[in-house]
Amino acid sequence: MRAPERISAKTGDVGGLPIRRALPSTGRRRIGAWCFLDHAGPATLTAPGMRVGPHPHTGLQTFSWLIEGEILHRDSLGSEQVLRAGQINLMTAGRGISHSEESLSERLHLAQLWIALPDAVRHCEPRFEHFATLPQQSLGGFDLTLLQGSFAGQTSPVPAASPLLGIDLACASAAANEFALDPSFEHGVMVLDGALEIEGEHVEPGTLLYFAPGTERIIVRGSGPARALLLGGAPLEEPVLLWWNFVARTGEEVAQYTAEWNAGDAKFGEVHGFEGPRLLAPDLAGLHLKGSI
Numbered sequence: 001m002r003a004p005e006r007i008s009a010k011t012g013d014v015g016g017l018p019i020r021r022a023l024p025s026t027g028r029r030r031i032g033a034w035c036f037l038d039h040a041g042p043a044t045l046t047a048p049g050m051r052v053g054p055h056p057h058t059g060l061q062t063f064s065w066l067i068e069g070e071i072l073h074r075d076s077l078g079s080e081q082v083l084r085a086g087q088i089n090l091m092t093a094g095r096g097i098s099h100s101e102e103s104l105s106e107r108l109h110l111a112q113l114w115i116a117l118p119d120a121v122r123h124c125e126p127r128f129e130h131f132a133t134l135p136q137q138s139l140g141g142f143d144l145t146l147l148q149g150s151f152a153g154q155t156s157p158v159p160a161a162s163p164l165l166g167i168d169l170a171c172a173s174a175a176a177n178e179f180a181l182d183p184s185f186e187h188g189v190m191v192l193d194g195a196l197e198i199e200g201e202h203v204e205p206g207t208l209l210y211f212a213p214g215t216e217r218i219i220v221r222g223s224g225p226a227r228a229l230l231l232g233g234a235p236l237e238e239p240v241l242l243w244w245n246f247v248a249r250t251g252e253e254v255a256q257y258t259a260e261w262n263a264g265d266a267k268f269g270e271v272h273g274f275e276g277p278r279l280l281a282p283d284l285a286g287l288h289l290k291g292s293i
């Protein structure tokens with residue numbers, strides 16, 4: 001097995017919440033179709049908390065895994081859903097949707113992911129799904145929650161447009177487990193809390209460990225309270241372009257989506273109930289867009 005690749009997350013702030021962005025990064029754009037990974041918190045928010053005004057998406061699914069706190073989601077389909085710890089919101093943007101998000105709690109800890117939709121379905125009708133309960137099991141001292149795909153005899157209820165895996169693993173004290181993986185997938189492990197030893201590498205929050213296709217197992221050890229996200233997927237062999245909140249294939253598409261959103265085009269609908277302005281896309285002038293395979 002090739003040595004894993006260590007990817008350092010960039011730090012930032014989204015709507016008042018400190019984040020670590022591991023995907024996309026300079027050396028690694030995706031893990032399967034997972035094309036965006038923000039680890040937000042754990043943090044105690046200051047007033048008025050996290051508030052992300054109405055903004056659009058295209059060509060992707062937003063996948064929100066909440067570990068601590070409460071977030072209110074509103075979208076242009078009329079969905080109004082409180083997301084609580086242990087739950088997932090999956091929003092399929094397809095040809096276009098818009099939504100807002102705001103924290104309802106002082107504490108917040110979540111993984112905010114995007115999944116690039118394959119070309120065959122990326123213009124689909126938008127939809128929103130909420131998953132209140134997910135399969136759980138204990139292995140080697142780890143409490144596993146299956147977020148996406150199939151693992152160890154369980155299958156997540158969260159649908160996928162391409163082969164994917166997502167597992168939240170947490171331990172309260174010493175734990176060790178060998179995770180059997182699909183060698184046709186590429187994988188990544190992002191530590192969200194505490195520290196873990198993954199294939200002999202010491203990993204803490206802010207680092208994503210990437211494993212290339214061909215990896216058949218990963219040994220994870222914990223010595224105290226810790227949490228991590230194990231992601232996997234079949235490599236998406238398509239050019240994918242991320243710009244602002246859009247996933248596209250060409251610069252022309254990005255320019256079109258930007259112009260449409262900023263002009264208030266009806267394809268993105270309208271979010272009702274959020275107190276605050278919609279977010280406008282930045283100016284494209286002078287920006288050189290590059291695709292990535």
Ligand code: MN
Pocket residue numbers: 055057062099245
């Ligand atoms: Mn969004």
